[in-house]
Amino acid sequence: MTGTGTSAATAEQTFDILVIGAGPSGLTAALTAAQAGYRTALVAPGVNFTDGRTTALLQASTDFLSGIGVWEKLLPLSAPLIRMRMVDATGRLIRAPEVTFDSAELDLDAFGYNLRNRDLNRVLEEAARAEPNVTFIEATASGFVFGDTFAQITTTDGQQISARLCVAADGRKSLAREAAGIGVNRWDYPQVAVVMNLAHTQSHQDTSTEFHQTTGPFTLVPLQGRNSSLVCVETPEGAERLRSMPRPELERELERRAHSILGKMTVDGDVQSFPLSGLTAKSVSGQRLALIGETAHVFPPIGAQGLNLGLRDVQSLGKLLAEARAQDLDPGSEDLLARYEADRRTDIVSRTTAVDALNRSLLTDLLPVQAMRSAGLYLASRVGPLRRLLMREGIAPGKFPKPKLSLPFRKGAA
Numbered sequence: 067m068t069g070t071g072t073s074a075a076t077a078e079q080t081f082d083i084l085v086i087g088a089g090p091s092g093l094t095a096a097l098t099a100a101q102a103g104y105r106t107a108l109v110a111p112g113v114n115f116t117d118g119r120t121t122a123l124l125q126a127s128t129d130f131l132s133g134i135g136v137w138e139k140l141l142p143l144s145a146p147l148i149r150m151r152m153v154d155a156t157g158r159l160i161r162a163p164e165v166t167f168d169s170a171e172l173d174l175d176a177f178g179y180n181l182r183n184r185d186l187n188r189v190l191e192e193a194a195r196a197e198p199n200v201t202f203i204e205a206t207a208s209g210f211v212f213g214d215t216f217a218q219i220t221t222t223d224g225q226q227i228s229a230r231l232c233v234a235a236d237g238r239k240s241l242a243r244e245a246a247g248i249g250v251n252r253w254d255y256p257q258v259a260v261v262m263n264l265a266h267t268q269s270h271q272d273t274s275t276e277f278h279q280t281t282g283p284f285t286l287v288p289l290q291g292r293n294s295s296l297v298c299v300e301t302p303e304g305a306e307r308l309r310s311m312p313r314p315e316l317e318r319e320l321e322r323r324a325h326s327i328l329g330k331m332t333v334d335g336d337v338q339s340f341p342l343s344g345l346t347a348k349s350v351s352g353q354r355l356a357l358i359g360e361t362a363h364v365f366p367p368i369g370a371q372g373l374n375l376g377l378r379d380v381q382s383l384g385k386l387l388a389e390a391r392a393q394d395l396d397p398g399s400e401d402l403l404a405r406y407e408a409d410r411r412t413d414i415v416s417r418t419t420a421v422d423a424l425n426r427s428l429l430t431d432l433l434p435v436q437a438m439r440s441a442g443l444y445l446a447s448r449v450g451p452l453r454r455l456l457m458r459e460g461i462a463p464g465k466f467p468k469p470k471l472s473l474p475f476r477k478g479a480a
């Protein structure tokens with residue numbers, strides 16, 4: 067707990083809920099709290115419009131965004147993901163078979179939709195600014211008090227803001243989390259994600275393709291038209307090599323790695339890179355404090371899970387806040403925060419573990435691990451119920467009833 071003292075010169079601003087951070091987690095949390103009827107402060111230095119990444123939002127996330135009234139504005143900017151394909155491009159002795167997941171097998175039009183982070187952030191910001199219950203305070207939080215009955219922050223420009231609940235969405239280096247004394251497990255990967263958008267001559271056919279390289283995945287995700295986003299996970303040296311290549315050479319190299327499935331490629335805009343790391347907060351709550359999004363969990367960009375998990379945090383907290391509001395209960399009570407903690411733990415741990423294991427299975431030279439990964443993907447390619455279970459769990463964990471898997475599988479049971 068960090069105290070800041072009060073300044074007689076600055077009048078304290080008081081709200082029901084205080085959200086710190088205006089990334090997609092913070093923006094959606096502010097909208098959710100405000101729509102439940104809470105007077106909500108959103109405190110952040112601004113919204114990021116320089117992020118060149120795209121986000122694949124899975125079906126549960128688009129349902130949630132629809133519920134808070136923003137999906138209709140995002141859909142026209144998005145490309146559907148109808149099929150997801152995994153290709154073993156490791157060139158190793160033991161290789162996994164190609165697996166394609168098709169949303170039609172789940173009677174869905176699409177698994178989800180991919181869109182540019184800039185568009186996502188812009189639409190969410192516009193919605194937050196238009197929401198009467200949200201006050202956007204453009205400032206950086208620097209001092210924190212988490213008291214018995216309120217949370218209070220001080221900003222670098224001297225404002226004091228208090229609320230019954232503080233929602234920390236200030237990202238992986240969260241000051242709020244640190245001030246509350248919530249520890250983290252943190253680890254690094256020897257990998258860097260090189261990210262860019264591409265125009266190409268062949269249609270992507272609404273299919274996202276993940277080539278598994280020995281350095282990590284090389285994932286092409288559809289954007290509208292003949293465009294895709296690329297996340298290429300490399301060693302730090304490999305990433306540097308790609309980044310320093312002249313554009314024509316880089317484009318030829320990308321086409322080679324993509325096995326020319328999209329034809330000729332042209333890089334559209336900047337090439338950005340993100341060193342990969344992992345983080346799990348030891349608790350997602352503290353006194354008068356809830357952690358959401360990357361403040362609570364970070365892992366490598368495999369299988370489009372990061373923000374989708376963050377939006378499930380927002381949904382879970384939003385549901386508890388709406389219930390508290392309906393019963394006129396304290397939105398920052400110990401009981402509410404204990405229920406939030408209990409609700410989120412399993413989902414966060416299981417996603418982090420699964421993504422970490424898949425990433426490490428690509429990096430390892432151990433034959434038994436390579437064999438296990440290949441066997442898993444072989445079963446997924448051949449066994450219909452298992453494939454459908456993986457697809458369901460990938461897009462909305464725990465939402466669908468589990469099918470009965472009877473072993474041993476009949477030959478051709480898929």
Ligand SMILES: Cc1cc2nc3c(=O)[nH]c(=O)nc-3n(C[C@H](O)[C@H](O)[C@H](O)COP(=O)(O)OP(=O)(O)OC[C@H]3O[C@@H](n4cnc5c(N)ncnc54)[C@H](O)[C@@H]3O)c2cc1C
Nearest residue numbers: 087088089090091121122207236237359360367372373374
């Ligand atoms: C290469 C790559 C590709 C990815 N692709 C996908 C994908 O396809 N699908 C998916 O679901 N996820 C994906 N992710 C993960 C996703 O990008 C993150 O989960 C998401 O951006 C996290 O959003 P956030 O709002 O939690 O945090 P951030 O976006 O980091 O937002 C933090 C906010 O807090 C603010 N802030 C920080 N400190 C303070 C302070 N002291 N006071 C006030 N404000 C503060 C910052 O200004 C910022 O606005 C990907 C990640 C990477 C690296």
